[in-house]
Amino acid sequence: MSKILKLLIFLLILGFSKAYADIYKCEDPQTGEVIFTNFKGVFPEKICQVYVKEPRKFISKTGFSxxxxxxxxxxxxxxxxxxxxxxxxxxxxxxxxxxxxxxxxxxxxxxxxxxxxxxxxxxxxxxxxxxxxxxxxxxxxxxxxxxxxxxxxxxxxxxxxxxxxxxxxxxxxxxxxxxxxxxxxxxxxxxxxx
CATH class of the missing domain: 1.10.530.10 (Lysozyme)
Structure with a gap:
């Protein structure tokens, strides 16, 4: 699966998600495979960095429930x-x-x-x-x-x-x-x- 397709799937899922979590971009240093997740420790063999910090579109004007x-x-x-x-x-x-x-x-x-x-x-x-x-x-x-x-x-x-x-x-x-x-x-x- 291409990186662009993975990113599009990620954005599609993110668009319908109600989750409030940081999204990490994890790249396998050997293969170059990129995976997006809200669990940083899921892929210990991969290098993960914050990709999206609690997407702003999900933050209400009042700020919280x-x-x-x-x-x-x-x-x-x-x-x-x-x-x-x-x-x-x-x-x-x-x-x-x-x-x-x-x-x-x-x-x-x-x-x-x-x-x-x-x-x-x-x-x-x-x-x-x-x-x-x-x-x-x-x-x-x-x-x-x-x-x-x-x-x-x-x-x-x-x-x-x-x-x-x-x-x-x-x-x-x-x-x-x-x-x-x-x-x-x-x-x-x-x-x-x-």
Missing amino acids: SSYYNIDERWFNEVAQAYSLDPALLKAIAKVESSFNPKAVSPKGALGLMQLMPTTAELVGVSNPFDPLESLKGGALYLKKLLEEFRDLELALAAYNAGPEKVRLYKGIPPYSETQNYVRTVLYYYNLFK
Whole structure:
């Protein structure tokens, strides 16, 4: 089967899919065969890279299905107002951090809706990072502190991802692709949710 035909089949399936997942392009280094999948580890002998990052056509204007995770969308407005933040910004961070999953745990140990590290959760007074409202409040307070320190949205987002000490060290967005992609992705969703 030709690469073009495989790509067309992939796009056709993607067009009817309701899945919300990254799509990986995996290429066999020996044969050059290309396969598209939403499971990165399915082909360990192949080299896989992100090909499509949660296709934008499937992202709604409100950003998420709150009923799936039992999150009240009004919380974003209430918490944002309490901390003088834009609710669309809080939604964007929650989307990128946990995809609105209040039980999310990252490989690095970040927890909950706003993916707070245990030390950060303690710093902002969050005792249960898996409580979505508590996590949202803690994430908003942390973001507010970062915005006050750095006085720049991109730097505050970089600090939210990599830690404020890294932003201070590099006097800007750290040269980590993860952090640079994080800032771009949050800003993308922020503009989408506005």
